[in-house]
Amino acid sequence: MTQVDSSPVETSTGAGTRQEGGCAEGRGKVGVVLLNLGGPERIQDVGPFLYNLFADPEIIRLPTPALQKPLAWLISTLRSGKSREAYRSIGGGSPLRRITEQQARELQSVLRQRGLEATTYVAMRYWHPFTESAVSDMKADGIHEVVVLPLYPHFSISTSGSSFRELQRLRQSDPDFAHLPIRCIRSYYDHPGYVNAMAGLIERQVAACPDPASAHVFFSAHGVPKSYVEEAGDPYQQEIEACAALIMDRLAERLGHRNPFTLAYQSRVGPVEWLKPYTDEALHELGEQGVKDLVVVPISFVSEHIETLEEIDIEYREIATESGITNFRRVPALDIDPTFISGLADLVQQSMAGPEVNLDQAAALSTTVKLYPQDKWAWGWNNSSEVWNGRLAMVGFSAFLLELLSGRGPLHAIGLL
Amino acid sequence: MTQVDSSPVETSTGAGTRQEGGCAEGRGKVGVVLLNLGGPERIQDVGPFLYNLFADPEIIRLPTPALQKPLAWLISTLRSGKSREAYRSIGGGSPLRRITEQQARELQSVLRQRGLEATTYVAMRYWHPFTESAVSDMKADGIHEVVVLPLYPHFSISTSGSSFRELQRLRQSDPDFAHLPIRCIRSYYDHPGYVNAMAGLIERQVAACPDPASAHVFFSAHGVPKSYVEEAGDPYQQEIEACAALIMDRLAERLGHRNPFTLAYQSRVGPVEWLKPYTDEALHELGEQGVKDLVVVPISFVSEHIETLEEIDIEYREIATESGITNFRRVPALDIDPTFISGLADLVQQSMAGPEVNLDQAAALSTTVKLYPQDKWAWGWNNSSEVWNGRLAMVGFSAFLLELLSGRGPLHAIGLL
Incomplete structure (x- = not known):
């Protein structure tokens, strides 16, 4: 009789060893x-990454599914140059x-x-x-x-x-x-662990301002088209707004005073309306109102990424500076807080x-x-x-x-x- | 003064936390x-993986470097169908x-x-x-x-x-x-840890044969073109041969008897000569010589992969069975031994x-x-x-x-x- 003593499944998994942990x-x-x-992670991966993004019908849905992949290929090919530049500016990936x-x-x-x-x-x-x-x-x-x-x-x-x-x-x-x-x-x-962690990171930046009580807390969330919320029923905006309010309450408890705050949404909007106010416009307005100390909070992601390291740290910081905001402090993402x-x-x-x-x-x-x-x-x-x-x-x-x-x-x- | 309090490098690395381990x-x-x-790991990754393989000048070197990528694209596109089939046979990746x-x-x-x-x-x-x-x-x-x-x-x-x-x-x-x-x-x-580990895994399969002393140990190494060794000076063959001899010595010490053994190289050869003997031909020969109990050792890789799970477990097992080898026992790869x-x-x-x-x-x-x-x-x-x-x-x-x-x-x- 022919035997294959070690089957592919057994030999490839190491399951026996991992099982020992028990229940x-x-x-x-x-x-x-x-x-x-x-x-x-590498500059040459930017194009294929964009392809995957645009091939997702949750990002762009075409009436003819057969066009999804050619379109994803077209957009990713046309636009990878500019996107690669952004990734280069944060270290290449x-x-x-x-x-x-x-x-x-x-x-x-x-x-x-x-x-x-x-x-x-x-x-x-x-x-x-x-x-x-x-x-x-x-x-x-x-x-x-x-x-x-x-x-x-x-x-x-x-x-x-x-x-x-x-x-x-x-x-x-x-x-x-x-x-x-x-x-x-x-x-x-609205979970206490997340809300507390955010309040803790913000507190440190507020406390480091010359006049902590007047420092302006600026939440910048990643935007989505308004139609996602109003027509498709996406609860995103409601959850972001409730979240910012909870964090501000928790922050006030920790600091002993209430700071002014603004909630805005990253990514500019052309003909399609996205959630408002837009981050760049809100920064201009705050500058005009004479705000000098701004504590910027990336609220919708929990890790550093291109939207914090490039968009906030480089692009929005420039806009803020031009608008007269002299102390632009960015709260780090939670990472492994x-x-x-x-x-x-x-x-x-x-x-x-x-x-x-x-x-x-x-x-x-x-x-x-x-x-x-x-x-x-x-x-x-x-x-x-x-x-x-x-x-x-x-x-x-x-x-x-x-x-x-x-x-x-x-x-x-x-x-x- | 404008400050960016948390620089990209600081916030993206978590280096502060990892540093605490000390020296x-x-x-x-x-x-x-x-x-x-x-x-x-996924069927759709087979083509891009093959592209990377053939774009490596250590695998195929063209006199005109500009042709390297188009050729890699051509080969990977033409051949991904057959390769995908092999990956499907081992679970899809x-x-x-x-x-x-x-x-x-x-x-x-x-x-x-x-x-x-x-x-x-x-x-x-x-x-x-x-x-x-x-x-x-x-x-x-x-x-x-x-x-x-x-x-x-x-x-x-x-x-x-x-x-x-x-x-x-x-x-x-x-x-x-x-x-x-x-x-x-x-x-x-030739390191004792590696040699002992291999001898230990082989010993278990030999001991499980009806007559352990006569079980035939069959080392199957991944082949390379003979010209790599004879013309480019690749020490691969010398190291494989010395390794098989060391493992057989160690096995004899553990078992108390010396088993017959064969060393062969996987991957068939057409016009270009690869290291010999070839695994398939050696299996035929052993079958003709009346060998019934074969303990097959994948010697050149330390993990299960397509060459063990598909090539040995499916293809070579079939050849062995056709050649009259009734007890085909494959020694598992070392993995986390x-x-x-x-x-x-x-x-x-x-x-x-x-x-x-x-x-x-x-x-x-x-x-x-x-x-x-x-x-x-x-x-x-x-x-x-x-x-x-x-x-x-x-x-x-x-x-x-x-x-x-x-x-x-x-x-x-x-x-x-």
Whole structure:
């Protein structure tokens, strides 16, 4: 009889070794999947990264799906020059993979110190390590249940939503993954760990101002088209606004005084209206009002990336200086801030104490907004996701067409068109 | 005065946190760079991976460098279909990134248990995470000195050699990296840790045979063109042969008897002669000689990959079965075998106890072989590397042309042409 003594699966996984950790809290091994965008690490990766971004129907949806890839190729080819320049100005690539892996290591340490046999996995949406790698690693490690934790505190269709849907696609095509219990954390903009960590970082910059009580706190969130919120039901704006208010309350408790603050949205808007006020316009206004000490808070991402290191630190700083703001202090992103990491661990444990929350539930949108006919674009999993697709198709495609025709808009502003 | 309080470098690295580990053994923080090939993890990555492989002048060198990329594009486009099929048969992608990261984690643990403040980094040659990521991570972590450890126990121009040269290119263009002291481990085919680990894995399979004393041990090494060895001075064959003999000695000590053994080289050869005997022909011969119990040892790689999981486990097993070998037992790759990992830690410590060994020294070739005129292909760092380039250009390009014209050869055999 012919034997193959060591099967591919056995020999390639090292599962035997990893299994020895056993099960804590009377349940199986937990895989915690950290979702993020991903970013090109080498200049030659910028083009392929942009291609992946524009090939995502959650970013641009075409009525004819066959055109999606050629268009993604066209845009990424045309625009990679300008985008490469931006990445060159921050050292030749995005630090997002490195920072996200550090966050994953720190979170895993905290969870294990708390007695949970958890392993963390990084799943990027548009660059390596992709979501597929996280799924194949979890299978190789013999994970028994999954917690999905977006590194986006605020839910948006185009960030957490797109990643949830990517994971759902992989689950549908992979029975081994599909049978694992799953708990998705939708957002955590109001969680004490996150809010405290943000307040702590801001406090240090405010305290360093000549007159801390009058320092102006300036939240700059990544913008989205207004139609995402008003027509597709994206809760992003509501969560950002509530979050800024909570952070300001917490900051006042820590400082003993209330500082003035502004919330604005990054990325300029051409013919398509994005959430307002826009960061550049708000900076001009504050300068005109005589604000000198500005504490700038990147609120919508938790890691340093091109939008903080290039857009805020270089572009917006220049605008602020021109507007007469003489003391421009940028609050660092959370990265591996211990209060933040500990808050993420709380979220994982709270999620595990509750019922399963599947990817459909995590990506669900409010039904109190306008609806469009969906049949042309429907490709989704179930009724609710078809609604989602239909809305997204309408707002994404019309915004894109307008921008393409007018030659102005958010994609131009961030150097992608 | 305008201030940017948190500079990009400070906020993006988390260096402050990582620095706290301090310096063990009175020296700085050590970065251990593990070199490997890399492999596509998703079916859609197979084409781009092949492109990177063929764009490497250490794999195919063209007299006109401008043709390198178009040719790489052509071959990768034409051949990705067949290669994708092979990856599909082993689960849709290569497990090499996952296994290499496990090896890195285990090695780091052992080194830290021994009191060394070492951090391990994975640097792949043809796929993510690329060598650039390892270098940028080391800089972010504030590493003070570097040890380079190929996950190829035997030196070859096309494996360790190509990776050493890639690292050298990065060092030349990056002063921060260039100033770090570096110690390169060239090969370790005769190191007791590696030899013992191999003998241990083989022993288990031999002992499981009906008559252990008569089981035939079959080493299958990855082949290279004969001209690499005889004309370019690649020490690969000599190191493989010495290694097999050492492992057989160690195995005899453990078992108390000497088993018969064969050494052969994977990948069929057309017009260009590769190292002999070829694995498929050797299997036929052993079958004809009446061998029934075969213990197959993948000797040249230390991790499961397409050449073990697909080529040996599927293709060669079929040939063996057809040839009358009824008991085909494949020895697993070392992966995270504790004896192997401990041996790697010994190698790192021995290297650190010795003088610096730079990348030129690690990639040096013997000068006792034929030389070709090099001026046309010279692009290297110094005299010795120009010799290297010239030799490689001749053997690589002539082999490739022959195969392209004849339609038969090693690249066809492994599904790449």
